[in-house]
Amino acid sequence: MDFKFAYSSLFASVFWFLCVISYANGENEIFEITDYGAVSGGKTDSTNALMSAWKEACATNGGVVSIPNGIFFLRGAVFEGPCNGETYFMIKGTLIASDDASLDEDYWILFHKVDGLTIFGNGTFDGNGAKAWSYNTCDRSTSCKRPPSSIKLNTLRNTVVREINLLNSKMFHLTINECDNLSANSIDIRAPADSPNTDGIHIARSNNVRVTDSRISTGDDCVSMGDGNTNVNITKIWCGPGHGISIGSLGKYKEEKDVSGIFVDNCTFTKTNNGLRIKTWAPSTVSTIVSDVTFSNILVDDVENPIVIDQYYCPNNLCSHQGESDIEISGVKFVNIKGSSESKVAVDVQCSKKKPCKNIEFVALNLTTKATGQPTTASCSNADHKFIDPSVQVPSMCS
Ligand SMILES: *[C@@H]1O[C@H](CO)[C@@H](O)[C@H](O)[C@H]1NC(C)=O
Numbered sequence: 001m002d003f004k005f006a007y008s009s010l011f012a013s014v015f016w017f018l019c020v021i022s023y024a025n026g027e028n029e030i031f032e033i034t035d036y037g038a039v040s041g042g043k044t045d046s047t048n049a050l051m052s053a054w055k056e057a058c059a060t061n062g063g064v065v066s067i068p069n070g071i072f073f074l075r076g077a078v079f080e081g082p083c084n085g086e087t088y089f090m091i092k093g094t095l096i097a098s099d100d101a102s103l104d105e106d107y108w109i110l111f112h113k114v115d116g117l118t119i120f121g122n123g124t125f126d127g128n129g130a131k132a133w134s135y136n137t138c139d140r141s142t143s144c145k146r147p148p149s150s151i152k153l154n155t156l157r158n159t160v161v162r163e164i165n166l167l168n169s170k171m172f173h174l175t176i177n178e179c180d181n182l183s184a185n186s187i188d189i190r191a192p193a194d195s196p197n198t199d200g201i202h203i204a205r206s207n208n209v210r211v212t213d214s215r216i217s218t219g220d221d222c223v224s225m226g227d228g229n230t231n232v233n234i235t236k237i238w239c240g241p242g243h244g245i246s247i248g249s250l251g252k253y254k255e256e257k258d259v260s261g262i263f264v265d266n267c268t269f270t271k272t273n274n275g276l277r278i279k280t281w282a283p284s285t286v287s288t289i290v291s292d293v294t295f296s297n298i299l300v301d302d303v304e305n306p307i308v309i310d311q312y313y314c315p316n317n318l319c320s321h322q323g324e325s326d327i328e329i330s331g332v333k334f335v336n337i338k339g340s341s342e343s344k345v346a347v348d349v350q351c352s353k354k355k356p357c358k359n360i361e362f363v364a365l366n367l368t369t370k371a372t373g374q375p376t377t378a379s380c381s382n383a384d385h386k387f388i389d390p391s392v393q394v395p396s397m398c399s
């Protein structure tokens with residue numbers, strides 16, 4: 001869109017139109033990494049070849065970086081804009097990372113400052129993380145060095161990520177940070193259930209993000225949403241194994257911002273240890289608000305804790321346990337959440353004494369225990385809440 005505005009003449013508009021048409025006909029200019037020295041086989045480092053192909057594609061409106069079939073070793077790369085128009089990153093083969101756990105950056109592959117990027121192609125980003133997982137001490141120490149995300153999308157606008165596979169990241173698979181208008185669909189993410197901090201998709205400080213039609217199996221959250229997000233839609237996600245879909249953890253860092261407009265719809269959780277979760281640290285270092293959140297049409301199958309609001313979040317006892325969370329949670333709806341729970345307490349809402357939760361609503365819950373098929377229960381504290389039409393809900397009230 002910006003391109004169009006920048007060139008207001010009729011000629012430019014026609015030119016733009018032709019470019020789009022030519023892409024549909026497969027006539028965009030393609031920059032294939034093997035023409036820049038990349039060699040398949042997983043041994044030769046393709047970093048320079050990829051960077052050269054990117055540089056030329058980025059300088060060409062509608063340019064396509066192409067990774068053909070094959071396995072290409074990539075030590076690490078930064079793909080930076082601004083580019084001259086739309087840019088495509090087409091991966092058919094596999095990019096594989098080194099197994100070295102000591103990368104300096106917080107990413108393996110970074111896309112930065114690009115407006116109008118599409119990443120696609122049915123290929124695979126293999127983070128090769130197995131060795132790094134055993135060095136990850138973040139569950140034992142607060143000063144641990146965190147391994148890199150496989151892909152970090154940073155300060156991008158008007159982005160599409162579709163039909164890609166992410167495998168065995170050293171940490172988060174896909175990080176979306178400070179992006180505006182991003183759609184991710186048909187993303188397949190896989191890492192073992194016991195791999196640490198391997199969140200599927202982590203979204204932070206972004207606006208207008210849609211994630212849909214994706215299958216995520218990991219050792220941590222399938223989708224986690226950090227601070228500063230607005231207008232995020234997560235739909236049609238199959239999650240499991242993993243830790244579910246979460247907002248948070250929030251309240252750990254001073255510069256955090258409010259969260260609002262989060263919509264999670266039509267998702268299935270299979271054997272995850274949480275389903276839907278909002279978590280904030282106690283005590284917290286900031287005072288922010290989480291508002292306007294809806295979780296609807298969710299199926300849980302053998303999930304340990306289907307619904308959790310935890311304002312006393314403190315994994316592995318890494319905090320002081322002194323003080324309350326200062327994060328206000330206001331306006332959260334759980335609508336049509338069905339299926340089986342491992343725990344008897346399927347709804348566990350523990351809000352802050354200092355900032356009690358406001359306006360928490362439960363509609364059409366039907367959660368039974370996996371083992372016996374008996375009704376589950378709900379436990380709430382410091383939460384202003386309402387069960388709508390309780391006679392047709394399980395559970396139907398907080399104890
Ligand atoms: C990726 O797979 C989808 C579904 O099979 C197919 O429609 C699409 O054309 C493929 N994309 C590429 C670039 O091969």
Ligand SMILES: *[C@@H]1O[C@H](CO)[C@@H](O)[C@H](O)[C@H]1NC(C)=O
Binds near residue numbers: 001116157181182
């Ligand atoms: C969002 O990005 C997509 C993909 O680049 C674009 O087609 C669409 O027009 C953008 N939407 C807005 C509101 O800018």
Ligand SMILES: *[C@@H]1O[C@H](CO)[C@@H](O)[C@H](O)[C@H]1NC(C)=O
Binds near residue numbers: 208209231232263
């Ligand atoms: C998210 O979904 C809601 C409800 O369908 C819709 O109103 C909103 O525009 C969507 N937001 C985005 C970013 O797609």
Ligand SMILES: *[C@@H]1O[C@H](CO)[C@@H](O)[C@H](O)[C@H]1NC(C)=O
Binds near residue numbers: 235266299
């Ligand atoms: C979304 O809803 C449709 C229709 O109820 C269902 O067939 C599909 O499995 C759902 N998808 C997920 C990810 O739950």
Ligand SMILES: *[C@@H]1O[C@H](CO)[C@@H](O)[C@H](O)[C@H]1NC(C)=O
Binds near residue numbers: 392394
């Ligand atoms: C809840 O689900 C069970 C088993 O799936 C079903 O038999 C029951 O009728 C449902 N209850 C309500 C109130 O929908």
